[in-house]
Amino acid sequence: MTSPAPLLVVGDALLDHDVHGRVDRLAPDAPVPVVSGPRRASRPGGAALAACLAAADGRPVTLVTALGDDPASRALRDLLAGRVDLVELPLTGDLSSKTRVLVDGRPLLRLDDGDGRAREATEAARRAIAEAGAVLVSDYGRDTAAVLREDLALAAARVPLTWDPHPRGGPPVPGVRLATPSAAEAHTLATPSAAEAHTLAHTDTSPTADHDLHTAAQDADRLVHAWHAASVAVTLGGRGALLSHGGTPLLVPSPVTADGDACGAGDRFAATAAGLLADGELVETAVRQAVHAATRYVAEGGVRSDAVDAGRAEPRAADRAPTGDALRTAARVRAAGGTVVAAGGCFDLLHAGHVALLQAARRTGDCLVVCVNSDASVRRRKGSGRPLVPEADRIRVLRALECVDAVAVFDEDTPERLLAELRPHIWAKGGDYALARLPEAALVESWGGQVVLFPYLDGRSTTGIAERAALTPGRAAR
Known part of the structure; x- marks a missing residue:
């Protein structure tokens, strides 16, 4: 069996913190829960999480991202050391981080800090993109993809490029092999103009499961054409993903129902699909195995599992039972x-x-x-x-x-x-x-x-x- 192909991940890294505790009472001065016995853990987030998950599949990974001299950037460098190769862009401001407070494994509160953004491209980053055999863009709307957009457009015409978009970021460059928005992201990104909205106002919008699929299919079709993308896979959470090349879509259902923390499941999906495209697989195969990998990821604990650190997603054996x-x-x-x-x-x-x-x-x-x-x-x-x-x-x-x-x-x-x-x-x-x-x-x-x-x-x-x-x-x- 050949070794997994290298992958270049370009995007906005974050530093994530989880605080786990229990709630037994409300505060005496306000009707808010008191979280006792907090246990804290930090981990890579955003593009850094996607890069670590791709590396956990056994493939060499290089991460192009913006980092600074702030404490969050220094902490993230330490977490990434020995796991991925770093190509740094200069960062304006402090690295973005988020803190989740969880009780019984469910989020109670989230705090966001830092508004740092990529300032400019570097020759090292441009060279990494020019030499890459496959690229995953993990866009969290903090300008890493924006400052490297011309280089990414050239790469899309040459190698398989997967783009995981964010409503706060820019559209994928033309010619991407696969874009991977969630259903909510796809609907926001595909929101029609005022003239189109008037026409759609007379269509049935009853919130049924069939309508959810109908909406996702419409959104995917619009995005394929608007982005000039080869394909768009709209992830549907526990239902799987809807893959569209423009026209009749392919529904790829989840193999089982996974009940767990879904944080990072989109990164697991995108990292698996991008890695398989790097290995030469067809888009349909990459999406099917990405659905399986994301389902396993949630079932095995999500970002709290060892898969974030050193586990193997085994994308070429997606049906092997872990x-x-x-x-x-x-x-x-x-x-x-x-x-x-x-x-x-x-x-x-x-x-x-x-x-x-x-x-x-x-x-x-x-x-x-x-x-x-x-x-x-x-x-x-x-x-x-x-x-x-x-x-x-x-x-x-x-x-x-x-x-x-x-x-x-x-x-x-x-x-x-x-x-x-x-x-x-x-x-x-x-x-x-x-x-x-x-x-x-x-x-x-x-x-x-x-x-x-x-x-x-x-x-x-x-x-x-x-x-x-x-x-x-x-x-x-x-």
């Missing part, structure tokens, strides 16, 4: 006093016997984590002709089952290492296994867990299905 997601699901259920159930297998050619096992297993507890053999593991166990269905597709089908809460992949022949991390209360297997044949039984019992066999539906097996499918009509008749 072990962290399964571990967090198990930990959450265990902390609430629930029962964690795990089931394992190859699940090649998922059939009624598999589904019956998983449904029965889920009914015995409060969550079901499915442990799936990787392709290499299946080949070692079943032979060179297996699996019949590749790992990514097996995972996707399993995730679609209502009874499955999380999926994790293991590369070994047996899942002991993964089970030792999950520590389920119940390890479920089909009734065609005998307890003596399960090497993981002793491990599960070591922490008080229980191995349970479930009746298997007669006549259902992947091998049997494959053999029957291989028969020619003439042989089948005999």
Whole structure:
């Protein structure tokens, strides 16, 4: 497998702070909540967050941004050291920073400081753009893109350029490969002139889900033409993204519903898409995998996750189930006093016997984590002709089952290492296994867990299905 291609990120860096606490009472002098036990953390924001997320994918990243001599700029330099290469522009004023106060993981208040802006371009920044093989512009409306606009326009005609816009910034340069506004940003940026607004005033604006998609599609189409962009992907939060080249759009839905802190999800989407375009992928492929990456990012904790620092988004294996997601699901259920159930297998050619096992297993507890053999593991166990269905597709089908809460992949022949991390209360297997044949039984019992066999539906097996499918009509008749 080739290494991920380098990416140049151009945009406005921010310094972000999160203050986590709890609220037990209101202040005696005003009806406002009192946040107790605050825990503070600082992290890169804006274009700096996008650059770090791209670097977390294992690709070399250079960040062109404006920094000064103020405390926030110095703190951000320290956070970026060793993670991305910096090309600095001069900054007028103090670096912008924002502070979120969160209670139970939900924002209560936000404070914004600093109004610094990029003052001018430099030869080093121009040279970095001229030599880049792919560019992501992360525009937060603080003039980095504005002072380098001519250079970015030349780059757009030469290499894949992704532009993540902001209503306070300028429009993307003509010829961008992909622009990635959120639905709210797209609607603001595509707001028609007064004459067009008069015509649209007679259209149906009822706030239905279908209308939201209709509005997003109209906005994307307008922006493709107004910006002379090759494509626009309007991100729709938990619903996925709507990709338009002008005309009928492509809806790319989220693979699962992710409930978590969405701060930075747009940066994760843009960084993944830009990186994949740098690798030579098609726009449709880049957007689909970017939706998966943003969904995982939110599910795994967003900006509070290790993915901001050193995690791997694995954009070329977007359907591989992250072990962290399964571990967090198990930990959450265990902390609430629930029962964690795990089931394992190859699940090649998922059939009624598999589904019956998983449904029965889920009914015995409060969550079901499915442990799936990787392709290499299946080949070692079943032979060179297996699996019949590749790992990514097996995972996707399993995730679609209502009874499955999380999926994790293991590369070994047996899942002991993964089970030792999950520590389920119940390890479920089909009734065609005998307890003596399960090497993981002793491990599960070591922490008080229980191995349970479930009746298997007669006549259902992947091998049997494959053999029957291989028969020619003439042989089948005999």
